[in-house]
Amino acid sequence: MENKSVYWQRFRAYFMVFDVPLAILIFLIVSTGIVTMYSAGIDFPGRLENHLRNIVIAFFVMWFIANVPPQTLMRFAIPIYAVGVSLLIAVALFGVIKKGARRWLHIGFDIQPSEILKIAVPLMLAWYFQKREGTLRWKDFGVAALILAIPLGLIVKQPDLGTALLVGAVGFTVIFLAGLSWRLLIGLFLAALILVPTVVWPRLHDYQKDRVMIMLDPTKDALGKGFHIIQSIIAVGSGGTTGKGWKNGTQSHLEFIPEHTTDFISAVYLEEFGFFGSLFLVTLYFLVVVRGLMIAANAPTMFARLMAGAVTAIFFTYAFVNLGMVVGILPVVGVPLPFVSFGGTAMMTLGMGLGILMSVQHHRGLMKS
Template sequence: MSINERRSLWRRAKPYLAVFDPPLMLIILMLLGTSLVTLYSASIGIPGKIEDHLRNIVLCFFVMWVTANVTPQMMMRIAVPAYTISVLLLIAVALFGTIKLGARRWLHVGVIDIQPSEFLKIAAPLMLAWFFQHNAGALRWKSFAFAAVLLLAPVYLIARQPDLGTSLLVVAAGFTVIFLAGLPWRIMLGLAIAISCYLPIAWSHMHDYQRDRVMMLIDPTKDPLGKGFHIIQSIIGIGSGGITGKGWTHGTQAHLDFVPERTTDFIFAVYSEEFGLVGNLILMLMYLLLVGRGLMIAANAPSFFTRLLAGAITMIFFTYAFVNMGMVSGILPVVGVPLPFLSYGGTALITLGVATGILMSIQRHRKLVQT
């Protein structure tokens, strides 16, 4: 093969290979590097975690690359089928789902169990962005009411599983689309009043363990050796890190098994104990850069659809980080939300890979999309 032929082959392949947005990619690599360092310490005595996490990272980058090659026009075409199939899978979970740890969240397909609620983190904002794009010229209050139905239908099915954490993430992403589409402030004020009035009714319909989580948020010391034990130990772990931390692999709360789920939902407590306040500030800076880059991509997006979708994806990143750090720190109820790109977990990491790929696709195709 001649030099010219090789150059021609690279020129043809380059648009499909060089699809990663450099600033976004750098931030993701820093977070994943931090994840590997923290998970190594958190998983001491738990064989196989690092190897599995490396495999999940490879899968994350693969789905990120595939998604980044999907054009925004193609995303619009698959929005309705993706949403419809995801909702049908949620209905199938309600009827035939597998029960684990008291929750019906999984659907057994072949030799694996899938969690369809994870799909809605992407499918719901995708569908809402498609809906507002197709009604951009005639948005009325009925449009926002119908969009609310599109969002609340799957959220209701997810909340019944029960899965408060995932339903919260879907609501955050979906509401961001509705808000950015031009939701009037008077409607938002009415919603806030309606939600406030509904809270006492919602309390009576909550599961016992959900009410316990709220009560432990108010005062975990009421049951320090029972329901409040884990959150107390998590707070102790964060506080004991001090300014600079105890040092990598020297955290006692995690290694003595006081911190629950230390490789997944509570990995922030492990990180805080070992790297202290300085490490926390660096980690928060990385998340601020991630959210900032997402907002920049949304601001520069060339169409109504891509702006709404990029804004919703960015809100997913923010909600993941804010809710996880809040619940581990004891300022929010424990709802089972992982720390993005840091926690161990294949499904969540792949979902984040798809979300990042969407942002990269919007940034990559911004000159090709007609406004």
């Protein structure tokens, strides 16, 4: 009897790693995503089943990472970053080209190594700043900028604007949370205002320039490059206050909204559930970000604090960019809506990220000691 009690306590401990407020919020988002995917994927046999499979896998990834103490995660920072950058170099040399972009590596099946860097970059930066805690100087921020710039440059070259945006945002978040001066931050902002039109804009690919110009005026090519945004905005507007009702969205079911199970699934949701539905979903995402920042603020070590802040930044960027894209205030990029859009790789990345958040929260007492 005593042995059974010991085994039960050990078994139970493995499943007590979940942060309850965060778990409830994610459950509500995932449930909303399943309901939306059922409607959006009606014309795609097997899409809902595959979405459910991805959710289950992401759950086990989250659970596994949540059981790994942050101190152990630190040990893998350099190897994961080195493998990620090496794979990006391999993509540049031997990568598979699809739709004009060299983003994939074929190893019996196709993988997209840039996804690894969404976790590897903040992991490496957090490790670097942890090792220099208390002795940070200007040159350390320069080294951190180089750690970020190497994979970012390789991803931009593929080109993959969406992933580059996410990696850049989360990397900059870690550097900022490590203690970047507000004066320097303002200086960087002013420098960006100068460099974007003079240096960055001329170097963008034509399709990237088109996305920005179409965002400003989608009617310039209403039946071509502006079609996606126009149809998405129509779907959002036609949802009105309460929406057209579940499975009654005309824009999606009449095939006016492209990619309506992936990048534009939020347009399906907004059309069917309207303003109140959007308020519900945005509130859930907002609360996840708030909870993530609370976990970061209470983390006992710099590494844990920076990783929690980085994961929160990933989640915020995913949600903000996707929702901004479908309502026409941001250019169209391949960024999914967290735990709603179909996509196995992004789901695994988010599962890993939330696992790190829960690990930081669960192991904070151990780290203090």
